Amino acid sequence: MNTTASTIFFGEDGFTALDQYLSNNEPSKTFVLVDENTSICIPAFAEKLTALEADFEILEIPSGEESKSLELVHQLWLTLLEHGADRNALLINLGGGVVGDIGGFVASTYKRGIPFIQVPTSLLAMVDASVGGKTGINIGGLKNQVGTFSQPDMVVVDASFLASLPEEEWASGHGEMIKHALLTGTDWPQVLSWTANDDLQEEIKRSVAMKAAVVESDFKESGLRKILNLGHTFGHAWESLMHSKGNGISHGRAVIQGLHVALVLSQQQGLQAELANRYPWVNVSTEDFEVLWHHQLADKKNENGEVQFVLLERLGAPTFGNPVSIETWSAALLWLNQSADVR
Numbered sequence: 001m002n003t004t005a006s007t008i009f010f011g012e013d014g015f016t017a018l019d020q021y022l023s024n025n026e027p028s029k030t031f032v033l034v035d036e037n038t039s040i041c042i043p044a045f046a047e048k049l050t051a052l053e054a055d056f057e058i059l060e061i062p063s064g065e066e067s068k069s070l071e072l073v074h075q076l077w078l079t080l081l082e083h084g085a086d087r088n089a090l091l092i093n094l095g096g097g098v099v100g101d102i103g104g105f106v107a108s109t110y111k112r113g114i115p116f117i118q119v120p121t122s123l124l125a126m127v128d129a130s131v132g133g134k135t136g137i138n139i140g141g142l143k144n145q146v147g148t149f150s151q152p153d154m155v156v157v158d159a160s161f162l163a164s165l166p167e168e169e170w171a172s173g174h175g176e177m178i179k180h181a182l183l184t185g186t187d188w189p190q191v192l193s194w195t196a197n198d199d200l201q202e203e204i205k206r207s208v209a210m211k212a213a214v215v216e217s218d219f220k221e222s223g224l225r226k227i228l229n230l231g232h233t234f235g236h237a238w239e240s241l242m243h244s245k246g247n248g249i250s251h252g253r254a255v256i257q258g259l260h261v262a263l264v265l266s267q268q269q270g271l272q273a274e275l276a277n278r279y280p281w282v283n284v285s286t287e288d289f290e291v292l293w294h295h296q297l298a299d300k301k302n303e304n305g306e307v308q309f310v311l312l313e314r315l316g317a318p319t320f321g322n323p324v325s326i327e328t329w330s331a332a333l334l335w336l337n338q339s340a341d342v343r
């Protein structure tokens, strides 16, 4: 599967392609970036690659969003320097979205850019973060404020890495797959019924293809790519609110909450009820409405000082740039609270 200047491979094909890449390119040194949890994936990863030099260097960072920091980027740049990494060195990011985002940023800036490869190990990173060429870190408590648009040389998506993924993290990726199903109208509502025990290699491939097609047509996010923000206007606001209350939730869970809001604003109560059967709406206190609205206003994807939503005309038919007033939005939240109480 081709995306903008990059290629995505699945399952065993991915390892064969990566092996070939290593033989053809002969990196001067190969670094594998992991976090403290995804290091568990190293043996299975290395075992499948005959062309991986035995002396590849493992760089391990702490897990979690806090690792997407300038301090850690600085440390990784210095580590690469200390190991004499030149422009022919290769960085393989073996991990979730955090490893992919910071690793991609480090690689795209070190010596003005060295090649990197994404090997996602979380479901969210497989279907979302590793596709699209966005890298980034957080500053000033705000997410993804500094970063680059840089394509990896290759993405290898292998569902077998999901075996060690915690259930809550699986649900986070599932949220993005549900979003893709709503945007395309494909496999809805089967997507809703998937569980962590299912072998989803083929479904992941379809979900990736959908995102890759959208990214291909609009790499720098000037138009169509905005549809991928379905559920994210409220989702990001909810994520920020929960984090500020010390009640961190995963990105995908926040997106699911945002999908409820987008579906009600789209007058798609039928789809919203189906979603609620799998992932119920979490009631929002009216006391939090104001701060949530302000978080939404601060969203960098807004234009003209309006809060804009991606909505669905119907299943598989998204529209973007829809301004929504605070009155309409508040009414949608109240409706969701009431409908959840009735269930």
Ligand SMILES: NC(=O)c1ccc[n+]([C@@H]2O[C@H](COP(=O)([O-])OP(=O)(O)OC[C@H]3O[C@@H](n4cnc5c(N)ncnc54)[C@H](O)[C@@H]3O)[C@@H](O)[C@H]2O)c1
Residues within 6 Å of the ligand: 035, 036, 037, 038, 040, 041, 063, 064, 065, 068, 095, 096, 097, 098, 099, 101, 121, 122, 123, 124, 125, 128, 129, 130, 131, 132, 133, 134, 135, 136, 143, 144, 161, 162, 163, 164, 165, 166, 169, 172, 251
């Ligand atoms: N670049 C993009 O286009 C893009 C898109 C969406 C999200 N993101 C970013 O991705 C991040 C979220 O990604 P995520 O949900 O993968 O977060 P993550 O990288 O923090 O992974 C979630 C947790 O699962 C663990 N984990 C991952 N794979 C594992 C495995 N196979 N076995 C055991 N544990 C495993 C990680 O150590 C971590 O604790 C956010 O920072 C978000 O901003 C980027």
